[in-house]
Amino acid sequence: MRTQVAIIGAGPAGMFLAHLLARDGIDAIVLERHDREYVEGRVRAGVLEQVTVDLLHGLGLADRLDEQGLVHGGTNLSLDGELFHIDMEGLTDGRTVTVYGQQEVMHDLFEAADERGVRIVWNAREVTIEGADGTAPTVRWREQTGDQYEVRCDFVVGCDGQHGVSRKSIPASVQREFERIYPFGWLGILAEVPPVEDELIYANHERGFALASMRSPTRSRYYIQCDIDEKLEDWSDERFWDELCLRLGPEVGARVVRGPSFEKSIAPLRSFVAEPMRWNRLFLAGDAAHIVPPTGAKGMNLAVSDVAILAEAFVEHYTENSDAGIDNYSSRALARVWKAVRFSWWFTSITHRYPDMDGFDRRMQMAELEYIRGSLPAQRTLAENYVGLPLE
Template identity: 50%
Template sequence: MRTTRTQVGIIGAGPAGLLLSHILHLQGIESVVLERHSRDDVEAIIKAGVLEQGTIDLMNEIGAGERMMKEGFRHEGIILRFDGRDERIDFPSLTGGKSVMIYAQHDVIKDLIKVRLDSGGDIRFEAKDVSVYDLDTAQPKIRYRDKSGVVEEITCDFIAGCDGTQGICRPSIPAGALKVHERLYPFGWFGILCKAPPSSDELIYAMHERGFVLVSTRSPDIQRMYFQCSPTEKVENWSDDRIWAEFRARLATQDGWVPQEGPIFSKTVIGMRSLVVEPMRYGRLFLAGDSAHVVPPTGAKGLNLAATDAQILARALTAYFKSNRSDLLYQYSETALRRIWKATRFSWWMTSMLHTFPGTDEFQNRLQLSELNYVTSSRAGAMALAENYVGLPIE
């Protein structure tokens, strides 16, 4: 068995792990990133992305934003569609000039991997049988088997668990040390990718009695759209014709608007839940990203929360290594969770306002319409939505 040492061992080459590694590198702090998948597989995982203003700024600050700025779509608002009409929320006028960027998560991953490797970063793909131990000591360890089958042990000062909901870090924490808060939603999203021009210049969030619809975009000739469905829905039950008929019905407006249609080349069903783990630390293991929290995609917060976790944790680790301060490490979980719960609330609120729940009656429907009317007719209501959507500040 080979033994090596690093300052920060990072498990998971997702947004949280890669951002954390590169921010630390820029501060002169060494890290090793372990990822169980190959580079090709990691970069091929297709995920949509709406980047908050803070995430856009971070990508540029760390030298990873060049392609994003060229190929991403800057959106200065969203459209709320209900009662057959559109109401626009204008972000810059409500948030002091902030906006969002439509840029797929897998493209963010590609950019971060490239900037890490170009700067000499240590990313070890196809790391198998990863385990962590001695977490409550001053020298936590990671053990894994590399591509050639050699077992290696890495002694660290700290370990960052950025390996998502199916990773090994959170389950490695002793039973009873964490509290898990979870809310399962009684519906999912049926998502498609199609070859067609954009249906709208900005995202459309549509509330309809048949269920919610999101009209998004991917590129000038590939579009991404979703409609609310049962979480157990089978994609094979939906022909292209049936899908487009459903979109037309739910997106109908008084002025006769229709979506741009084209060949559908991807169909998937996404389950929806909210999950928050407290605390986000055990000993010298710190959780970040999806290993600590999951939000429904309605609020567009998943990737952005991972980026925030990375920044808060990097700030704490930098204070420790450069100034021998431990206070920010002790405060990491509390600081991160304050923003996570606000994003969880916003995602729940957007989801509750726009989706049709099983057993919904006319009273509930009128409440939802009233909420939408308030948000779109009150500057205070619109500002609350806008400032959450473009991203709340990091404490």
């Protein structure tokens, strides 16, 4: 089998890249170790930056997004129950974010795959990459039947997450890894209840962080900061609702509509970046190269911006016989990645309670949030980063 680009992983990075390449007539194949139901069913991010929304429109895949997505022109911060609003749209010349679950994005990408010539191999196991340091890489895999297959290609793009084969295929002598493990996690639930507010609320309370979010006008997504060794079985729905309402404050908490959760999970928080994002003919994109805490809503959006940059480079290679974009991919993508990592780290640092915080640290958080409340330039900086920096 022969193709121009072999993509490992059918998550957001892999599927966006496959559609972008198909649009420009570049042959590609996507290898995914799970089935579609598994990939589409993973509960993940739900806030799309302007760049991601624009890209879905550019691909002609935004019909359901336009119909079901919740456009937010702002967001809310809360300090010990006192709410204040950030007018993102007004501060960024009309840019917004859209609440539309990752599951819905993946559904749209998968539904359009066949008619657009996007080839996906499901249940591709034991994937290996050979020859990425030469001129003709080969990717091999085994299917559920036990049959072995291989594809020869010009380039391999690893979109297979933190535990995939792609990053592990880059020699340790070439790669540097940067990591920050946060000393807390997020306990989150999904419930079929209307959201407490039309836009998100990021709450800093003396007992810890809380986030009031949503997936639709009738489905709410709520989170509270928790210890990393917490057990789900210790958190009944009643206990979760009580703690959430306490951290959101009496005014907002009194408006929370309670109901049984149908999904509950604890997620650790971590920042991770691997450099470089290219080794010869092997490229990394999305979670294979970087992880950010969910505070800044950057995970899926960073994956999309990675492959938007990479697709542009491949088009330049095949249509203009120029490798300038390919050679600059890693540095260009990493410049954007580190800005997102910085924002996510900063936003986490001013909204969460750290185990070693003393009274001085707490006062610094409060001063930072009070400064944001009273300063339009500070609000503009937050808004510009939250809605997503433009591709450069």
